[in-house]
Amino acid sequence: MPSGDELIELVRAVALASDRGAFAVLFKHFAPRIKAYLVRAGTASELAEELAQETMIAVWRKAALFDPARAQLSTWVFTIARNLRVDALRRRHDAQADGSMDSNANPDAEPLVQAVHDAPQPDEQLAGARREAAVRRALQQLAPEQLQILWLSFYDEQSHARIASELDVPLGTVKSRIRLAVGHLRRLLQGTEP
Amino acid sequence: MIAHHPSDDLLLRAAAGTLDAGAAIVVGAHLESCSACRTHVRAFESVGGAMLESIEPALMAPEALARTLAMIDTPPVARSAAPTRLPRPELPSGVNWPRSLADCAVSRWHWMGPGMRWSRVTVPHTTDANVFLLRIGAGKALANHTHSGLELTHVMCGSFHDGRALFAAGDFDAADGSVHHQPVLESGGECICLASVEGRLVFDSAIARMIGSLVGI
Numbered sequence: 001m002p003s004g005d006e007l008i009e010l011v012r013a014v015a016l017a018s019d020r021g022a023f024a025v026l027f028k029h030f031a032p033r034i035k036a037y038l039v040r041a042g043t044a045s046e047l048a049e050e051l052a053q054e055t056m057i058a059v060w061r062k063a064a065l066f067d068p069a070r071a072q073l074s075t076w077v078f079t080i081a082r083n084l085r086v087d088a089l090r091r092r093h094d095a096q097a098d099g100s101m102d103s104n105a106n107p108d109a110e111p112l113v114q115a116v117h118d119a120p121q122p123d124e125q126l127a128g129a130r131r132e133a134a135v136r137r138a139l140q141q142l143a144p145e146q147l148q149i150l151w152l153s154f155y156d157e158q159s160h161a162r163i164a165s166e167l168d169v170p171l172g173t174v175k176s177r178i179r180l181a182v183g184h185l186r187r188l189l190q191g192t193e194p
Numbered sequence: 195m196i197a198h199h200p201s202d203d204l205l206l207r208a209a210a211g212t213l214d215a216g217a218a219i220v221v222g223a224h225l226e227s228c229s230a231c232r233t234h235v236r237a238f239e240s241v242g243g244a245m246l247e248s249i250e251p252a253l254m255a256p257e258a259l260a261r262t263l264a265m266i267d268t269p270p271v272a273r274s275a276a277p278t279r280l281p282r283p284e285l286p287s288g289v290n291w292p293r294s295l296a297d298c299a300v301s302r303w304h305w306m307g308p309g310m311r312w313s314r315v316t317v318p319h320t321t322d323a324n325v326f327l328l329r330i331g332a333g334k335a336l337a338n339h340t341h342s343g344l345e346l347t348h349v350m351c352g353s354f355h356d357g358r359a360l361f362a363a364g365d366f367d368a369a370d371g372s373v374h375h376q377p378v379l380e381s382g383g384e385c386i387c388l389a390s391v392e393g394r395l396v397f398d399s400a401i402a403r404m405i406g407s408l409v410g411i
Contacts, residue, residue: 132243
């Protein structure tokens with residue numbers, strides 16, 4: 001498995017030299033993870049496969065925009081996959097609602113959180129990577145069960161219900177465990193803030 | 195100084211992309227004006243990044259890489275001419291539209307009472323988002339009401355007091371059925387709020403009910 005620094009070098013090679021070999025390594029690393037995330041978030045396997053490919057195409061096209069000083073690569077890839085998932089959900093909702101194909105879809109439209117990302121304040125930009133490192137350290141301090149429950153919040157309500165039945169606990173318990181884990185993470189992060 | 199922020203739960207859902215369309219717009223408007231909450235959302239996004247790293251990878255179809263490599267050769271579809279300008283009613287000078295409304299059509303201001311106007315926000319790709327703007331003159335009061343679903347509010351300008359607290363530009367509020375309030379505008383100037391409602395609003399008086407039905411909520 002390539003290291004974090006190696007992955008960043010690969011993205012740079014894609015950005016500077018349209019290096020297809022570098023892209024292939026990135027694809028093999030990220031695409032199966034993106035698909036796994038999307039499936040866990042309730043996306044049908046076929047669509048998840050398609051969105052994982054779309055995410056990687058976006059990585060190819062936007063490689064020059066990735067700034068390792070602002071975010072970790074996996075976080076950047078996650079936000080791309082998340083935005084494509086939200087778009088796909090809305091488009092599917094549209095098609096179900098009126099049985100017609102979506103006419104307003106703008107494939108270049110940036111969903112909100114991404115748009116916020118593209119225009120960071122200078123101080124936020126500087127602090128981005130440092131803050132992310134703090135988050136990663138804080139996550140390492142969480143108990144495995146708490147980390148597990150935190151991942152759950154990235155999957156949809158249906159998955160929460162499925163996990164609740166798997167663990168044989170009420171849905172409310174899953175939700176309150178997520179709240180506890182988030183609170184714990186928040187407290188760990190507060191300790192690291194200047 | 196922003197005093198009221200979305201809960202951790204809402205910020206986490208914003209980062210995870212699991213908010214419904216209406217909530218995403220109102221929380222998004224707050225994020226644009228609040229760097230503290232942007233910081234928290236970024237922290238939650240890096241939780242998403244860490245999740246991606248530690249997840250058990252799924253199996254991709256054997257031809258997936260070849261297919262993707264073929265697609266990166268195809269140039270992206272050119273944007274069709276200039277983007278169509280979506281309708282926007284006028285705003286007081288110095289007040290800007292949140293970027294989270296960029297894809298939405300916003301109706302003209304409709305009269306709903308002396309010094310009270312509202313406008314419907316049409317959210318693309320969704321039929322169940324109840325998003326609207328309220329524009330209330332200084333010193334006016336809304337009807338006393340409670341909420342059957344969760345109502346999220348972002349104050350775009352002006353300020354009001356609803357008996358619980360003072361809300362001013364940039365502030366965010368989440369009110370559910372446990373909140374029974376009557377927002378009263380401060381004297382400083384008119385107030386414009388962007389709001390999203392999950393259920394149907396429950397007003398106390400018949401007139402307010404009529405206004406509620408006019409607003410379509």
